[in-house]
Amino acid sequence: MAATTRLIGNYNQNNTSNTLDKNRTAETTDYDTFIKLLIAQMKYQDPTQPVDATQYVSQLASFSAVEQTLQINKKIDEILVNAPIMLATSYIGKYVESEDGKISGIVKSVKIYSDGVVATLDNGEELVIGPGVIVSDKAPAKEPKEEAA
Numbered sequence: 001m002a003a004t005t006r007l008i009g010n011y012n013q014n015n016t017s018n019t020l021d022k023n024r025t026a027e028t029t030d031y032d033t034f035i036k037l038l039i040a041q042m043k044y045q046d047p048t049q050p051v052d053a054t055q056y057v058s059q060l061a062s063f064s065a066v067e068q069t070l071q072i073n074k075k076i077d078e079i080l081v082n083a084p085i086m087l088a089t090s091y092i093g094k095y096v097e098s099e100d101g102k103i104s105g106i107v108k109s110v111k112i113y114s115d116g117v118v119a120t121l122d123n124g125e126e127l128v129i130g131p132g133v134i135v136s137d138k139a140p141a142k143e144p145k146e147e148a149a
Contacts, residue, residue: 031067034063038056038059038060042056084112084117085112087117088110088112088117088129089110091107091110091117091119091129091135092107092108092109092110093106093107094106094107094135094136094137095107095135095136095137095138095139095140096119096121096127096129096133096134096135097133097134098127098132098133098134099131099132099133099134103121103125103127104121104139105121105122105123105125105127106121106122106139107119107120107121107122108120108121108122110129116128116129116130117129
């Protein structure tokens, strides 16, 4: 069965990497700030009315949950950065055909650009992988030509 595949969104690994680096720096700053505030709170608490230890444990547990959520988000971001590459390489060895049927063949290699993927076919032609492109495991069987009587 043939499937129509299209690339969704733009892909720019450099911009995404820069965003991830800024987020990592912000996460580290937030963690350091939280620890400094917690230590200052313990250091400068009123000795006649000390803060209950369960409040500290509660704060640490809440912060730990937030930190775990940030780590999960970071992993999801990494997966999303690599998704276009994994998707593009899955076209290699597949039969593709343009929407109008003028370009078709087996994908030998792919080029990833910021705005999409271009497949180089076994016949040397190039095809932009986008809306309307048919992708299948193998070329469709050709129907035998009827002989003229």
